[in-house]
Each structure stands twice: as C-alpha cells, then as structure tokens.
Amino acid sequence: METKSLRTCFSFGRPIALHRIKKYCLPLTILFFLLLLTSSRVYADSFDHFFTFSDPIDSFHIDLTEMFFEFEKATGDYSIRFTADPAHPFDSDFRINVNLFNPDGSPLALFQDHFNDFNLSASTTTMILAGTNAMLLEWSAGDRVAVNWVPFGTPSGTFFTAVSTPLPGMTYTDYLSLDHLVHDDYAVIQAVPEPCLMVLLGISVLSLAGLKKWWKE
Secondary structure, eight states, X not given: OOOOOXXXXXXXXXXXXXXXXXXXXXXXXXXXXXXXXXXXXXXXXSOOEEEEEEOOOOOOSSOEEEEEEEEOTTTOEEEEEEEEOTTSOEEEXXXXXXXXXXXXXXXXXXXXXXXXXXXXXXXXSEEEEEEEOGGGGGOOTTOEEBSSSTTTOOSSSOOOOEEEOOSTTOOEEEESSSSTTTTTOOEEOEEOOOOSHHHHHHXXXXXXXXXXXXXXX
C-alpha cells in the first residue's frame, strides 16, 4: 500500500496534500496583489478633496438640508450633491445656482455653476450637479469656502447658493446661506484620506516572500 506523505493539512476534517495547497496559494496571492493594484487605480480616478454645508430644516417649498461638494484637484472635475428635506423635496420646476467663494485661493476664487434648470415629474430628495472648472485647480486642503459674500466680503457683487423657481420675477424658495447657522459661516476643504494600500501592499510582498521560501522547503 502506498504511504501518503506526512506533510498534510487538515481542512474540515479531511486531509489535503501539501502539493495541492501550493498549487492554489500562489495564484490566490497573485490575484490578491492584482486586486490591490486595481483598487489603487480606482482611488487615483476618484475625487480627492471635499467640503460640506448643512442647513437646518425649514418650511420652504424646496428645503435644502445639505450640500456636499467633492472635486479632483489635478483635473478640476467636481460633483455637487444637494439633499432636501423629505417633507419638502425637489419637485416640479426649479433652478439651482451655485456660488462659492474661496478667499484663500490664488487668485481669489469665485466658483459658479449657474442656471441649472429642472422640471421633475417625480419628487426626489437628492440632486447632483457635475462638471469641470479650472478654478478648482488652485483650491487646496485647508482653504475656506463660503456660500455667500458675508464671511469674507464681496469679491464680485452679491451672491448666494440657492434653489429657486426659474420664472420671471422669481423669488428664492430656499438659501443655503441665509439661515442663521450658516449665514456668516464657512466650510474648510478637506483631503480624502488615502486607503491603507501601502500597508496591504507590504503584506502582499511579505506574503510572496514567505511563500517563495516555503515553496523551496
């Protein structure tokens, strides 16, 4: 009778020959390494800076509760997510005007994304604007940003970040800038923390080295 090698591993009570473990460990380790590289690439293509403004719930027809702004400093690509109170959501006809002032940029930066008109057949609590603006190439972590002219003066006339009805003689239905909590307030740009890719990459390299030594033995 053929004697099996004593170098076996037990999994769920069943012996598995060591050569079978070796057969699958190396491909799985390589796959893990490739997944790390892929996740690194995904991170590189994502937004790397952000800031946010919150607004208390009011009784406006469309009541904004938050604006979350994220952007990629290297390209100027950006995404702005607006959130409305479920009791007063985005619906029907409205316009979103975005005016943001960064007094710490060089030169002084007034970001604008104007005349975004919508006509919704169904209400929603989230609206997203996206685009590219070269002004954001000069914005950095630690810079201050305001949604109106109050905190830092008037760089270019009176301006607001607001939702309004796009009609002649329109009146604004809600401002991010006029509630008392944010009327004279500002947000600070933050850098998105990098995931622990370097730690995982180091673990992968050590795993490969250990696997190579074990393979030789």
